Amino acid sequence: MSANLKKHLAHLSKRGPHRVLVGDLGYAGIPGKIYTPAEGNGVPGVAFGHDWTKPVAKYHGTLRHLASWGIAVAAPDTERGVVPNHRGFSADLETTLQILGGVKLGQGNVTVSPGKLGVVGHGMGGGAAVLTAANNPKVTAVGAVYPAEVTPSSYTAAGSVTAPGLVIGSSQGEIFGAGNPAKLAYSWAGPVAYRELQNGNQQGFSEDTFFKLFVGLGLPQFSAQETARGLLTGFLLHQLDEEKKYSDFSERRAEAKNVTSLVGADLAERAGVDFTDVTVSGGSTAQGELDDVGR
Numbered sequence: 001m002s003a004n005l006k007k008h009l010a011h012l013s014k015r016g017p018h019r020v021l022v023g024d025l026g027y028a029g030i031p032g033k034i035y036t037p038a039e040g041n042g043v044p045g046v047a048f049g050h051d052w053t054k055p056v057a058k059y060h061g062t063l064r065h066l067a068s069w070g071i072a073v074a075a076p077d078t079e080r081g082v083v084p085n086h087r088g089f090s091a092d093l094e095t096t097l098q099i100l101g102g103v104k105l106g107q108g109n110v111t112v113s114p115g116k117l118g119v120v121g122h123g124m125g126g127g128a129a130v131l132t133a134a135n136n137p138k139v140t141a142v143g144a145v146y147p148a149e150v151t152p153s154s155y156t157a158a159g160s161v162t163a164p165g166l167v168i169g170s171s172q173g174e175i176f177g178a179g180n181p182a183k184l185a186y187s188w189a190g191p192v193a194y195r196e197l198q199n200g201n202q203q204g205f206s207e208d209t210f211f212k213l214f215v216g217l218g219l220p221q222f223s224a225q226e227t228a229r230g231l232l233t234g235f236l237l238h239q240l241d242e243e244k245k246y247s248d249f250s251e252r253r254a255e256a257k258n259v260t261s262l263v264g265a266d267l268a269e270r271a272g273v274d275f276t277d278v279t280v281s282g283g284s285t286a287q288g289e290l291d292d293v294g295r
Contacts, residue, residue: 001253002251002253002254002255002261003248003251003253003254003255004248004254004255004256005231005234005248005249005254005255005256005259006256006257008230008234008245008246008248008249009227009230009231009234009256009259010230011230012069012229012230012233012234012237012246013226013227013229013230013233014226015064015065015068016065016068016069016070016233017068017069018037018038018040018067018068018069018070019037019038019068020035020036020037020038020064020067020068021035021036021037021038021067021106021107021110022034022035022064023035023036023105023106025074025075025076025077025096025099028099028103030076030078030092030095030096030099031076031077031078032056032074032075032076032077032078032096033056033057033063033074033075033077034072034073034074034075034105035063035064035066035067035072035073035074035075036067036072036073036105036106036110037067037068037070037071037072037106037110038106038107038109038110039106039109039110040070040109040110040111041110041111042111042112042113042116043070043071043072043110043111043112043113043116043241044070044071044072044112044113044116044117044118044236044237044240044241045071045072045073045074045097045100045101045112045113045116045117045118045240046066046071046072046073046074046100046117046118046119046120046141046143046236046240047073047074047075047076047093047094047096047097047100047117047118047119047120047129047132048062048063048073048074048075048119048120048121048125049075049076049089049093049119049120049121049122049124049125049126049128049129049132050075050077050080050121050122050123050124050125050206051121051122051123051124051125051148051202051205051206052084052123052124052148052178053080053081053082054080054122054123054206054208055077055080056075056076056077058206058207058208059075059122059206059207060207061207061225061229062205062207062225062229063075065229065233066229066232066233066236069233069237070237070241071233071236071237071240071241072100072105072110072112073120074096074099074100075096076089076092076093076095076096078092079092084124086124086127086128086131086150086151086152087131087151087152089124089125089128090128090129090131090132093119093121093125093128093129093132094132094136097117097119097132097138097139100112100117101113101114101117101138102114114138115140116140116240116241117138117139117140117240118139118140118141118142118143118163118236118239118240119132119133119139119141119142119143120142120143120144120145120232120236121143121144121145121147122145122146122147122202122205122206123145123146123147123148123178123179123202123205123206124148124150124178126143126144126145126146126147126148126154126167126179126181127144127147127148127149127150127154127179127184128150128154129142129143129144129147130142130144130147130150130154130157130158130161130184131150131152131154131157133157133161133163133165134157134158134160134161135160136163139161139163140163140164140239140240141163141164141165141166141235141236141239141240142161142163142164142165142166143165143166143168143232143235143236144165144166144167144168144181144184145168145205145228145232146168146169146170146179146181146200146201146202146205147167147179147181147184148178148179148202149178149179149180154179154184155180155183155184155187156187158184158185158187158188158189159187159188159189160189161188161189161190162189162190163190164190164191164192164239164250165185165188165190165191165192165193166192166193166195166231166232166235166249166250167181167182167184167185167188167192167193167194167195168181168195168196168197168228168231168232169181169182169185169194169195169196169197169270170196170197170200170201170202171196171197171198171260172198172199172200172201178202179202180271180272181194182194182196182262182267182270182271182272183271183272183273185262185267185271186267186268186271186273187271191250191252192252193235193249193250193251193252193254193261194252194261194262194263194267195231195254195259195260195261196259196260196261196262196270197224197227197228197258197259198258198259198260199221199223199224199227199258200221200223200224200225200227200228200258201221201224204221204224204225205221205224205225205228207225223258224258227256227258227259231249231259234246234248234249235249235250237249238250
């Protein structure tokens with residue numbers, strides 16, 4: 001039976017109750033931005049990775065949204081060239097996590113709990129987030145929004161990620177085919193929820209509307225942006241801040257308007273792997289998926 005996200009998703013898709021402060025990550029030695037609630041001790045914090053060539057400024061709405069729900073977000077504005085170093089970007093996300101957990105933020109009224117750190121990313125940043133989380137005990141939750149494949153392989157790295165994950169993909173065909181989010185979820189070592197949005201895709205999540213219209217990437221996806229933000233917010237509040245009322249956002253089977261979850265054979269089919277295989281990419285076994293089918 002699927003959990004119903006309808007009760008909280010509409011609420012979490014809108015801006016939260018906290019006043020938001022925006023600061024410069026450069027003071028700590030790495031280009032980028034920090035978004036925090038105006039105050040709070042021991043709040044959760046996430047490092048956010050941008051997509052290929054996208055500046056952090058194109059995620060202002062998303063980063064502000066997370067901060068408005070009490071989550072401190074730091075986003076490095078590095079590796080924006082046409083040929084980025086994915087391993088280097090992952091290292092920047094790791095450095096950003098260390099900054100989040102080690103200094104006072106905002107106007108000195110915000111501290112992040114070292115035990116409430118996560119890593120999140122979109123497209124290329126989603127793949128890099130997985131690289132950062134692999135074999136990393138500091139990371140307690142991972143969110144990958146329309147993740148793209150990176151080098152070294154994020155699919156292989158997912159087999160070493162034991163932190164709970166949320167992977168958001170699209171039921172639409174991707175124009176550039178940058179990655180296979182379902183395969184990433186299927187390769188995950190720890191608990192993972194895979195959601196597909198019917199009205200969104202990788203090209204629509206960043207906030208560069210006029211550029212996309214100019215180059216013919218389609219109409220704005222404001223509704224899908226809000227839904228993805230709500231899914232991510234609920235998952236992070238549950239996993240990082242232990243807010244039990246949002247536990248459905250971590251369930252493998254959960255549904256809402258324009259949101260479908262895939263598990264077991266359905267996930268394997270979307271991932272393009274043989275569900276009868278004993279092992280999947282990254283070395284994890286498919287037994288958990290086999291058990292799940294009978295529930």
